[in-house]
Amino acid sequence: MEMIEHWNIKPLSLPKANEYLEDLNDLRYSYSGLFAEVNPFFFINEACQLLANSVKLFESGYFDCAFYSIRQAIELSLSGLYLFSNPGKIKGWKNLENGFELRTIVPELKVGKEEFSEVKELFSDFFERIEKEKKLMNKYVHKQGYKSLYYHYNSFNAYERPERITSLTKDFETILHDTITAVALYRLVIDPYPVLMLDDDIVTRMPDLMAESFSRDFVEKYISDEYVERYKESKIYKGYYDYFKALPAQNEAVYALIHWQIFERKDYNLIKEQHELLSLHDMEAVDLFMLSPKIGSIIIDGCINYSSETKLKDTSLVIGEAYYSEIFKNQKDHNVAYKGDYISRFPLNDSMTYIIHCALLSEEEIEKTSGLCDQYTKLFISANEYIKGMANKIGV
Numbered sequence: 001m002e003m004i005e006h007w008n009i010k011p012l013s014l015p016k017a018n019e020y021l022e023d024l025n026d027l028r029y030s031y032s033g034l035f036a037e038v039n040p041f042f043f044i045n046e047a048c049q050l051l052a053n054s055v056k057l058f059e060s061g062y063f064d065c066a067f068y069s070i071r072q073a074i075e076l077s078l079s080g081l082y083l084f085s086n087p088g089k090i091k092g093w094k095n096l097e098n099g100f101e102l103r104t105i106v107p108e109l110k111v112g113k114e115e116f117s118e119v120k121e122l123f124s125d126f127f128e129r130i131e132k133e134k135k136l137m138n139k140y141v142h143k144q145g146y147k148s149l150y151y152h153y154n155s156f157n158a159y160e161r162p163e164r165i166t167s168l169t170k171d172f173e174t175i176l177h178d179t180i181t182a183v184a185l186y187r188l189v190i191d192p193y194p195v196l197m198l199d200d201d202i203v204t205r206m207p208d209l210m211a212e213s214f215s216r217d218f219v220e221k222y223i224s225d226e227y228v229e230r231y232k233e234s235k236i237y238k239g240y241y242d243y244f245k246a247l248p249a250q251n252e253a254v255y256a257l258i259h260w261q262i263f264e265r266k267d268y269n270l271i272k273e274q275h276e277l278l279s280l281h282d283m284e285a286v287d288l289f290m291l292s293p294k295i296g297s298i299i300i301d302g303c304i305n306y307s308s309e310t311k312l313k314d315t316s317l318v319i320g321e322a323y324y325s326e327i328f329k330n331q332k333d334h335n336v337a338y339k340g341d342y343i344s345r346f347p348l349n350d351s352m353t354y355i356i357h358c359a360l361l362s363e364e365e366i367e368k369t370s371g372l373c374d375q376y377t378k379l380f381i382s383a384n385e386y387i388k389g390m391a392n393k394i395g396v
Helices: 002-007 017-028 040-060 063-085 087-094 102-112 114-122 124-141 161-190 216-231 235-245 252-260 265-273 280-291 321-327 363-394
Strands: 295-300 304-307 336-338 341-348 351-357
Touching (some): 017 161, 063 087, 063 124, 114 124, 114 216, 114 235, 252 265, 252 280, 280 304, 280 351, 321 351
Antiparallel strands (some): 295 304, 295 351
């Protein structure tokens, strides 16, 4: 065994490994609630996984595999955009058919996906640089040149080994960094939310969305303020920006209700001033809170939680209809002891709304709450019928 010890893979040091993984989480969580036949975020998420794999592979010493994983991340990001803009191709992709190689899909993306072409043009200097880096990366993957060989670093007589490893690590980190940037720019081809939501004024005009911005730290490391300003010149950014800019800015109380599901009774008049900005669930929660100061929390359908200034003994939250249904097993529907407080449930729109309160509800409060839930059930039914009618008109 001693005679072949030098064949072992030797781990490589990557001091910023955890930092890269945290940054990739920033990119992974830039999901938005986009409805599309092909979900492009599935591919962005997988690209981030491949980049995370590359970090771990490099640390373990498998540097050529690490470079290959980076290359896969680029290819998968582009494949996701291609399928997003050509949803009819998804069946062929699933069935492992030919025609999904980069040499096929990139030219079609340039022609068929305006946003992709515009981003490539806006950041042409960056993509020219990364093309050069890809050529270097391919030398490692295809084992061309001594620096692509394990023997170059790990043989027992490898002279200047520290300098060689330093050069290898520099190549890897440069390519990894710029690939994260590339995937982030490909992400911005889908929609501009990760950058748009960095604008506080725009955020105060948005409804509650399943969307997250890039962190300012991520932008500083991988995109830069200069690139953000360039991106703001794109049609996709301007279109979204102009749409939200035309909406009214939410006051502080309305913003807290819409985005954080927080309500204080002293702000009721402020809420009324902008009631047209609220969803039916928001309105339902406000009206229920105003029925009694005892109500500290309202949980709609076991998952949407609104809270008020009323103090409860336990402020922890459990999500899930099954959990709340179990509480009421063999119990009445109102004033059930719950974590030092009380919980009651009321049917509303084919589901249950759960109310946690600090003291027992009176019969009058229960009656008023039931009546209000009945009124909102009718409103939800009318809204659903209207939406169905509109969908039928446009043939959805």
